[in-house]
Amino acid sequence: MGVDRTGIIGESPSLRQVFAVLGKVSPTDSTVLVTGESGTGKELLVRALHANSKRKGKAFVPINCGAIPRDLIESELFGHEKGAFTHAIRSRAGRFEIADGGTIFLDEIGELDLTLQVKILRVIQEKEFERVGGTVTTKVDVRIVAATNRDLEQEVAQGRFREDLFYRLNVIPIHLPPLRERYDDIILLGQHFLNVFCEQKQREVLRLTSQAQDFLIAYPWPGNVRELENFMERISILCENSEVAPEDLPEKILKFVGHEVPKRKPKLALEGFAWPTLVDLRDQSRGLKEFMDEIEDRLLQEALEECGGVKNQAAELLGIKRTTLIEKLKKRNAANG
Ligand SMILES: Nc1ncnc2c1ncn2[C@@H]1O[C@H](COP(=O)(O)OP(=O)(O)OP(=O)(O)O)[C@@H](O)[C@H]1O
Ligand SMILES: [Mg+2]
Structure with missing residues (x-):
């Protein structure tokens, strides 16, 4: 029973809550807004949402709104007609058209400027848009999922994000807490990544000693799960012993925590x-x-x-x-x- 976790590891109370919401919301077409610091697993979660939905056989189309230059993003989202701008030598479909029938993932939506926010609002409300330089209105059937590591309520208060769009997106909010607040999961995830990397490198699986575990729990994980994953990969290459002791941990952790075994939280x-x-x-x-x-x-x-x-x-x-x-x-x- 329940939701297919598609590779999301975690047993902490907050993550269980996330799975519960995921189970309820996946089969619907509701708009979902995923928030959380960088590296907390937002993309993984959104992919799980699509994989658990009735749209799973259809396209999953991610677009990172923060990574595409301003003057290209509109055409990237909505497509363009031939001659719409200097380099538009042929017409081209945008991500919304490609996602028809499936899910579009608007990643880092907090980076979109206000004019594009209006256009996104229209797609959410009317399910329609025009290509750049085009006059024909295109209708699509897409589920919209957005993510951000910004505090959008604060962005709204400061006039950088449209309030109406915020409410349209925030129908089902899912928050992924930072790793330092889910310390039941730090060890679980750490050992999981060690297993994966050791197997990949065909070496005997390294175990975290309980002292090393205490260090991992005491460290605040500014890069969240991504940082933990990177550290475990590094350890799987560099560790010369058969288990992971505090001295095998990255310098960054030792520096932050100090060289003495920390007290448990x-x-x-x-x-x-x-x-x-x-x-x-x-x-x-x-x-x-x-x-x-x-x-x-x-x-x-x-x-x-x-x-x-x-x-x-x-x-x-x-x-x-x-x-x-x-x-x-x-x-x-x-x-x-
Ligand atoms: N609960 C989890 N179980 C297993 N792997 C995880 C989990 N959370 C995150 N990861 C892994 O950590 C890495 C970062 O996750 P992801 O890219 O989903 O984070 P993000 O929140 O989208 O980060 P950013 O804001 O930087 O884009 C990925 O390699 C992902 O597979
Ligand atoms: Mg991401």
Whole structure:
């Protein structure tokens, strides 16, 4: 039962939530907006969405709105007629036409300028457009999925993104939390990539020692899953031992975490929770404030995971205002480096 995960690894509560939404939304034609930092697996997720949809036998057409020069992107999206511009020596279909019957993936949609945003809005609403330099209106049947690593609500507030388009896209939002917030998955994914790369290189599969695991959990993963994947490939080539110890990890991790084995994150440190006494605080050489912060951290984390990172809902679960939650998260991020 359930959704075909098509290679997406992860068992953390927030990822399970993502799979649950994926299962419900895949069979529909609803527009989906995937958000998340770079390298969190947005493209992988969108491909899974298409693979689980009734359009799976049809085209999946990705277009990276941030990677195509401004003056070419309109013709790339909508096609052009012969003579529409200097180098248009013959007419050509755009990505929307190619995607007819299937799914178009508008990656990095936050990079589109306002005039193109209007045109995208029209395709969403009317399912029609004209080629550049053309007069004939073309009708298409495409499912639109968009992704961005920007905060589009903020872009709207600053006048860089059309509010009406934002609401049209944001019918089903799916947020992929950064890897550092899914630490159940860090080890799972790390070991998975090691297995894959060691097999590729026909060497015996390397295991992560528990000390190396502690380093991986303590590192904040600014490049998310992509960074983890790259590091594991590097290790599969360079590691000379039969298992991965802290000294086999990339310098970047050791530099950030320090060379001593880090303490486990609060979540693990607090396992088997019992009301603390003064003796406990003294034994762990912690003050009241540190202890309270740790409890707060843990509850924030849990609430965010349960809501798939949707701050409104997390704040509601915690019984605090959204703005208070955001303040707390800011403080927490600053404290964590
Ligand atoms: N949960 C996961 N399980 C397995 N592999 C993953 C997972 N998440 C990401 N990856 C892998 O990590 C790499 C980055 O993923 P992807 O390209 O989907 O990220 P992205 O969010 O689109 O990044 P960007 O914003 O930089 O485009 C890919 O090689 C992908 O296969
Ligand atoms: Mg991507």
